[in-house]
Amino acid sequence: MADNHRLGVLAGDGIGPEIVPAAVQVLDAAVAAAGGAPIEWVPLPVGAEAIATHGSALPPVTLETLGQLDGWLLGPHDSAAYPQEHRARLNPSGFLRKHFDLFANIRPAKAFEGTPALVPGLDLVVVRENTEGFYADRSTYRGTGEYMPTADVAIAMGIFTRPAIERIARQAFELAMRRRKHLTIVHKANVLRLTTGFFRDICRELAAGYPEVRVDDFHIDAMTVHLVRHGADFDVLVTENMFGDILSDLAGELAGSLGIAPSVNASHEHAMAQAAHGSAPDIAGRDLANPTAMIASGAMLLDWLGDDLSKRAADLVERGLRVTVSRGVRTADLGGRAGTAEFAGAVAAAVGELT
Ligand code: ATP
Ligand code: MG
Numbered sequence: 063m064a065d066n067h068r069l070g071v072l073a074g075d076g077i078g079p080e081i082v083p084a085a086v087q088v089l090d091a092a093v094a095a096a097g098g099a100p101i102e103w104v105p106l107p108v109g110a111e112a113i114a115t116h117g118s119a120l121p122p123v124t125l126e127t128l129g130q131l132d133g134w135l136l137g138p139h140d141s142a143a144y145p146q147e148h149r150a151r152l153n154p155s156g157f158l159r160k161h162f163d164l165f166a167n168i169r170p171a172k173a174f175e176g177t178p179a180l181v182p183g184l185d186l187v188v189v190r191e192n193t194e195g196f197y198a199d200r201s202t203y204r205g206t207g208e209y210m211p212t213a214d215v216a217i218a219m220g221i222f223t224r225p226a227i228e229r230i231a232r233q234a235f236e237l238a239m240r241r242r243k244h245l246t247i248v249h250k251a252n253v254l255r256l257t258t259g260f261f262r263d264i265c266r267e268l269a270a271g272y273p274e275v276r277v278d279d280f281h282i283d284a285m286t287v288h289l290v291r292h293g294a295d296f297d298v299l300v301t302e303n304m305f306g307d308i309l310s311d312l313a314g315e316l317a318g319s320l321g322i323a324p325s326v327n328a329s330h331e332h333a334m335a336q337a338a339h340g341s342a343p344d345i346a347g348r349d350l351a352n353p354t355a356m357i358a359s360g361a362m363l364l365d366w367l368g369d370d371l372s373k374r375a376a377d378l379v380e381r382g383l384r385v386t387v388s389r390g391v392r393t394a395d396l397g398g399r400a401g402t403a404e405f406a407g408a409v410a411a412a413v414g415e416l417t
Contacts, residue, residue: 066098067372069134072106072107072154073109074109074154075110075137075138076138076346077137077342077351081351081352082137084405087406088382089360089361089364091382093371095378097371106123108124108139109137109154119139128158129332134334135335135336138340139153140343155327155334166230166328168188168233168325168326169306170185171188172317173318174384175387176388179317182294184293186298186299187241188310189301190302191226191301191306192303195220195302195305196304207221222260222302224260228264231268235268235271235272235275237298238297239275245269247278248280249279249280250283251281265300289312314338319396320395321354322352322354322355322358323339323355324358334363336359337355337356349401350393350394352405353405353406354393360379361379378417382409386408386409389408391404
């Protein structure tokens with residue numbers, strides 16, 4: 063068991079340089095409160111800043127160093143704003159997911175007590191397969207995934223493989239075992255029988271190994287309706303890449319605001335904490351951003367590290383966030399007046415009071 067972790071800090075674009083340091087501050091407070099050795103933070107260039115200093119949105123030094131770390135915080139990036147010649151690595155987070163085979167995208171959606179949620183009581187986790195499915199560019203067969211045979215025809219392929227489905231299904235079942243033991247498989251097997259039907263069938267096969275987990279399944283379209291009507295009835299949802307991308311945005315918004323939706327992208331070796339939202343250029347640099355999603359993503363990373371101290375620190379971060387919000391300290395997106403830095407300071411202080 064490591065008692066001291068080295069974690070990367072990739073600030074990113076837009077509100078990234080505000081919310082990532084906020085997460086570092088709160089994680090430091092939580093690790094100290096849990097009695098752990100301080101995290102060794104390793105700042106690494108990414109995004110527009112890295113283009114300016116290293117000539118690449120994702121310089122080799124960043125990739126090489128990340129490979130030696132257990133995990134990292136990745137701020138949002140605004141790749142649409144990068145100069146044309148940086149197309150090859152246009153999307154740093156997509157590239158990192160693929161490079162490190164971060165096959166599981168775990169996105170919880172949980173309403174904070176006392177904040178307006180479209181679905182009160184929502185508390186679920188979307189487990190999204192992150193390497194193949196209907197985002198064919200992510201697959202091993204990259205290059206054949208999307209193409210134009212003629213100027214008037216565009217074709218995209220979906221790729222579904224047994225090993226990738228088995229490993230994501232296993233993650234989802236393990237998570238369900240630690241939660242309310244209810245797993246919902248999301249597919250579209252009435253139309254996409256071979257691909258999403260395969261996904262559903264393999265998930266069902268694995269259910270035999272988890273007899274305590276109640277398993278059901280829905281078509282993706284019906285699922286959106288159920289989430290809006292009675293989302294609080296769901297616990298863990300497992301689905302392919304594109305369905306998971308869309309469902310988790312929906313679930314995050316039903317839980318409150320995008321500003322509170324965290325995520326982690328993980329393999330068995332590496333984990334990348336990443337807020338579900340984008341770089342929010344409209345509010346960047348004005349101390350307006352809600353750092354909750356980034357902070358809560360950092361807590362998920364601590365939890366993923368798996369040692370007792372990190373898990374205790376992760377729990378403190380989550381409780382610190384809830385206490386702070388329940389005291390009425392909120393950023394503008396949740397109807398409050400606190401700035402990014404003030405909110406982060408309040409959470410760090412709350413974490414200190416909890417022990
Ligand atoms: P991307 O393409 O990078 O995902 P996007 O188009 O989905 O970006 P976001 O950057 O996520 O857009 O922003 C969507 C809206 O939500 C914007 O109005 C933004 O200000 C707001 N928003 C996003 N994140 C936050 C946050 N952490 N705090 C407050 N508001 C936010
Ligand atoms: Mg977005």
